[in-house]
Amino acid sequence: MKKLKNLPVHIAVIMDGNGRWAKKRRLPRILGHREGAKSVRAVTEACAELGIGYLTYYAFSTENWKRPKKEVSFLMKLLNEYLDKEKPTLLKNNIRFNVIGGISRLPRAVREKISEVKKTTAKNTGLTMTLALNYGSKNEITEAVRKIAKEAAGGKIKPAEVNEKTIEKHLFTAGMPDPDLMIRTSGEMRLSNFLLWQMAYCEIYITPVLWPDFRKKELIKALKSYSARNRRFGGV
Numbered sequence: 001m002k003k004l005k006n007l008p009v010h011i012a013v014i015m016d017g018n019g020r021w022a023k024k025r026r027l028p029r030i031l032g033h034r035e036g037a038k039s040v041r042a043v044t045e046a047c048a049e050l051g052i053g054y055l056t057y058y059a060f061s062t063e064n065w066k067r068p069k070k071e072v073s074f075l076m077k078l079l080n081e082y083l084d085k086e087k088p089t090l091l092k093n094n095i096r097f098n099v100i101g102g103i104s105r106l107p108r109a110v111r112e113k114i115s116e117v118k119k120t121t122a123k124n125t126g127l128t129m130t131l132a133l134n135y136g137s138k139n140e141i142t143e144a145v146r147k148i149a150k151e152a153a154g155g156k157i158k159p160a161e162v163n164e165k166t167i168e169k170h171l172f173t174a175g176m177p178d179p180d181l182m183i184r185t186s187g188e189m190r191l192s193n194f195l196l197w198q199m200a201y202c203e204i205y206i207t208p209v210l211w212p213d214f215r216k217k218e219l220i221k222a223l224k225s226y227s228a229r230n231r232r233f234g235g236v
């Protein structure tokens with residue numbers, strides 16, 4: 001493989017199309033999610049191998065609670081299984097595991113596993129892999145504003161001192177660089193409440209490929225598209 005140039009530091013992924021993948025095969029939607037979990041493993045390992053710094057997956061949105069109860073509980077079960085099964089893969093690949101989103105609403109078993117995997121991978125120095133769980137960008141920004149307002153009311157900060165850094169520090173993503181590349185699978189042309197603040201200048205790559213079919217080969221295609229772009233950030 002030719003060496004890829006201009007790799008993004010942070011890749012954000014909206015994994016979409018699991019249901020359609022299953023439907024095409026006349027399978028239940030949950031089998032699409034199961035196959036999608038294999039793509040998570042493949043893409044994560046490929047990113048670790050390529051030396052990508054941050055990889056953030058949209059795994060469950062604040063809006064996804066609207067899905068049938070059975071599908072939601074299957075997704076939680078799958079997450080549980082994933083955390084059990086992938087721990088050795090994360091350790092082997094020097095990956096640091098991280099989560100963003102409203103964790104308190106997740107089942108206790110999942111929460112416990114999350115803190116355990118975070119702890120065991122905390123000293124890893126390679127890729128930071130983040131799962132967005134019960135994540136919604138509007139919720140994240142609202143929470144940040146609430147905390148800043150509280151600090152201002154308590155005299156800890158002056159309103160005139162509130163700047164972009166203040167807001168960034170109060171987001172779930174505090175300390176992480178903004179995504180350089182956002183990949184969305186299955187052709188949908190929307191952000192679905194994902195990292196709205198953080199993606200202000202992100203490059204967007206949308207592919208019709210369904211998430212369960214998105215593996216290393218498709219990732220390389222996205223990276224090639226990214227590396228050919230001219231990021232101007234408002235300049236000339």
Ligand code: IPE
Binds near residue numbers: 018019021059
């Ligand atoms: C993405 O696949 C997985 C999650 C949102 C958890 P979908 O389940 O949204 O698949 P489609 O969009 O119905 O095909």
Ligand code: IPE
Binds near residue numbers: 015
């Ligand atoms: C976005 O996918 C959320 C996740 C990938 C977790 P959805 O399938 O929920 O998004 P919409 O409903 O098509 O916008």
Ligand code: MG
Binds near residue numbers: 016
């Ligand atoms: Mg979808």
